[in-house]
Amino acid sequence: MSLMEEIIAAVDEMPPFPQVVQRAMQALAEPEYEVSGLVDILKVDQAVTANILKLCNSAYFGLPRKVSSLKEAVVYLGANQLRQLLLSGAASKIYEKPNEGYAVFADELWRHALATAVMAQVLRRHLRLKIDENMVFTAALLHDVGKVVLSTFVVDKYLAIESMVESGEYSFQEAEKEVLGFDHAEIGGKIAESWDFPPAIIAAIAFHHEPSSSPKEFRLLAEIVALANNLAVMVGYGTGVDGLACRGHDLLLQKLKLGEKDLEKLVLLFQIEMEKTCDIAGVSEH
Amino acid sequence: MSLVTIGIADLKVSNNPEDTLVTYSLGSCIGLAVYDPVARVGGLLHYMLPDSSINQEKAAKNPAMFANKGIPLLFKQCYKLGADKKRMIIKVAGGSQIMDDAGTFNIGKRNYAILRKMFWKNNVMIDGEDIGGNCNRTMYMQIEDGKINLKISKKGMVEL
Numbered sequence: 001m002s003l004m005e006e007i008i009a010a011v012d013e014m015p016p017f018p019q020v021v022q023r024a025m026q027a028l029a030e031p032e033y034e035v036s037g038l039v040d041i042l043k044v045d046q047a048v049t050a051n052i053l054k055l056c057n058s059a060y061f062g063l064p065r066k067v068s069s070l071k072e073a074v075v076y077l078g079a080n081q082l083r084q085l086l087l088s089g090a091a092s093k094i095y096e097k098p099n100e101g102y103a104v105f106a107d108e109l110w111r112h113a114l115a116t117a118v119m120a121q122v123l124r125r126h127l128r129l130k131i132d133e134n135m136v137f138t139a140a141l142l143h144d145v146g147k148v149v150l151s152t153f154v155v156d157k158y159l160a161i162e163s164m165v166e167s168g169e170y171s172f173q174e175a176e177k178e179v180l181g182f183d184h185a186e187i188g189g190k191i192a193e194s195w196d197f198p199p200a201i202i203a204a205i206a207f208h209h210e211p212s213s214s215p216k217e218f219r220l221l222a223e224i225v226a227l228a229n230n231l232a233v234m235v236g237y238g239t240g241v242d243g244l245a246c247r248g249h250d251l252l253l254q255k256l257k258l259g260e261k262d263l264e265k266l267v268l269l270f271q272i273e274m275e276k277t278c279d280i281a282g283v284s285e286h
Numbered sequence: 287m288s289l290v291t292i293g294i295a296d297l298k299v300s301n302n303p304e305d306t307l308v309t310y311s312l313g314s315c316i317g318l319a320v321y322d323p324v325a326r327v328g329g330l331l332h333y334m335l336p337d338s339s340i341n342q343e344k345a346a347k348n349p350a351m352f353a354n355k356g357i358p359l360l361f362k363q364c365y366k367l368g369a370d371k372k373r374m375i376i377k378v379a380g381g382s383q384i385m386d387d388a389g390t391f392n393i394g395k396r397n398y399a400i401l402r403k404m405f406w407k408n409n410v411m412i413d414g415e416d417i418g419g420n421c422n423r424t425m426y427m428q429i430e431d432g433k434i435n436l437k438i439s440k441k442g443m444v445e446l
């Protein structure tokens with residue numbers, strides 16, 4: 001079996017994206033979703049239910065009394081917060097596996113994913129980009145999922161990748177491609193495909209290092225994820241083994257005519273949001 | 287020994303010889319460590335952005351986010367514990383960049399430039415630094431002797 005075939009087999013063996021979460025996403029996509037229907041979907045998963053109640057009763061919301069029913073919590077949180085909570089919960093489980101090959105702490109990969117998702121949301125909101133919020137959050141959150149699968153296969157190739165990166169001429173992703181013949185973005189796209197995610201999310205994950213090669217109709221999302229990834233790496237969130245060896249994609253900045261100060265403001269807004277998110281998600285910032 | 291963590295956009299000072307101050311994941315951010323070997327007082331700052339003029343309100347709430355507010359505050363807090371400017375040993379790390387020929391993402395460079403400018407104006411000399419490149423760094427400071435260790439991605443641990 002070629003390495004690529006082995007990896008495809010591993011993609012097929014990946015645990016499915018939690019069904020409860022996918023079903024809840026579908027239910028929440030309806031503009032007038034029914035709370036009781038949603039509660040029926042969620043209540044079958046005890047861990048999910050417990051998480052929703054925990055968040056609702058956390059200091060962050062500062063409610064005057066304890067919320068003890070799932071229905072009340074669903075109403076209180078509202079669609080957007082609920083979506084993000086469900087997605088983050090599912091994604092954290094996927095990312096937080098030990099990553100031997102990339103020698104990063106598993107929680108670093110997860111922290112980077114979360115930082116990228118927060119950054120992508122900041123970009124969408126403050127640059128007033130006309131694109132669905134949940135699409136942006138989901139694609140950004142899952143953009144590096146290919147690393148989870150790939151890392152178990154790169155243990156013996158890792159030194160070759162590393163020395164190419166050290167030469168200073170190759171980004172981490174370019175070195176992966178050179179050594180393995182493919183990169184974590186491509187594998188991530190395949191994983192998203194196997195999870196039946198919409199084509200825009202698959203494309204954004206697969207092209208997050210080469211957004212200009214993304215199919216035109218999905219390019220904005222790929223560009224947002226690429227830029228959010230750049231900025232999260234730049235600031236230092238969960239860079240792990242690749243350090244800052246990541247190529248900058250500033251097309252979106254050029255298109256929107258953003259300069260130095262704008263970028264600084266975005267970084268500032270990101271940090272404010274990230275502190276809140278870490279608080280809610282119970283993630284340490286470092 | 288107790289490990290005292292300095293978060294992103296944060297600063298702490300100490301005169302407890304048992305303490306080791308640490309700040310993780312310096313990318314474009316800068317870690318500034320100052321130490322008075324006589325008073326055995328040290329402080330560590332992890333700032334993100336050069337200049338607070340982009341958001342005065344945030345600067346008032348969290349001065350450690352910005353070089354122009356965080357750096358003076360770090361020195362002041364060390365003076366409060368008995369440190370003297372003349373004796374201060376200054377070490378700097380961070381200011382990395384992603385790979386970007388156009389220089390769009392050069393906040394790291396600007397973070398370092400403002401520090402140099404402020405130090406030049408105030409006659410402060412840098413005693414050791416590890417700046418730029420595309421690695422990320424974790425910075426440790428032992429309060430007992432002011433020793434600074436850096437953990438650099440791809441390189442491992444080095445003393446600064």
